[in-house]
Amino acid sequence: MAEPMRIRALEKDGVVDLRVQIRHDMESGSRRNESGEVVPAWYITRFAVEVDGREVFSARLGPGVSRNPLLHIRFREGRKGQALTARWEDSRGDRREDRGVIE
């Protein structure tokens, strides 16, 4: 079971500074383990953030994004106390959704 994302959203002067850290190995499919076997590709393909049902950011990721991806974005029109939802989907079809609050 995938671990929760770490979400930190800070509003200042009308701009929300959002950092999300996803817990995911982001295996590229070109790495070998200690016994020399290829570790199959397994990585996040989609990521999105919603505030009040409105999408404020989305991304398609490839295996070139680092392990435990950290995404830092900025958007307007967020208020302190407002909830936001971050979600991802990976190349195996696993999904995860977590909520954060704008501070």
Place this chain on the structure above:
Amino acid sequence: MQFWTLSRSCEGLRSALGAAGSPSRRISRRQALALLGGLIGLARGLPVRAAAATQAPPAFAAETLDSALQRIGATGATPSTAVQLQLPDVAEDGSAVQMSLSTTLAARRALILVRKNRIPLVAEFEFPPGTLPFIATRIKMAEDSEVLALVEAEGRWYSARREVKVTQGGCGG
């Protein structure tokens, strides 16, 4: 020492794949079949959108920068100082290279590519209205390489490039 072993195993794998026929060829065939299926579906007037949505966009399957640019439709991108791409000149650890991209252009979409990675396209970002055209994240870099940022604003593509030296490769994508 352990890092060195990992790095060597990446190299070994890359040549092994080259000799044995790369898995991406198989993916290409699968995608070709899916496309064929889609065309048949279209011909029959069946909905194909659901099937298409589960596939990775073709630019993520491209194995060279030029091929990725063609698939994105950005071969004619204009270099612009309005696109700011920040990266270290030298990255100690290629498995996590900090980068940020921002622009003063009215950009709704941005992409990051690493020329020498096995899969050059690293990520594609969408900025809906109200979201600043800014992204910071960490990327993998297999070796010294040019990093390219593409930004789409008002239907045109703009770019910025940076050369990054990598001390320790990160089996990049």
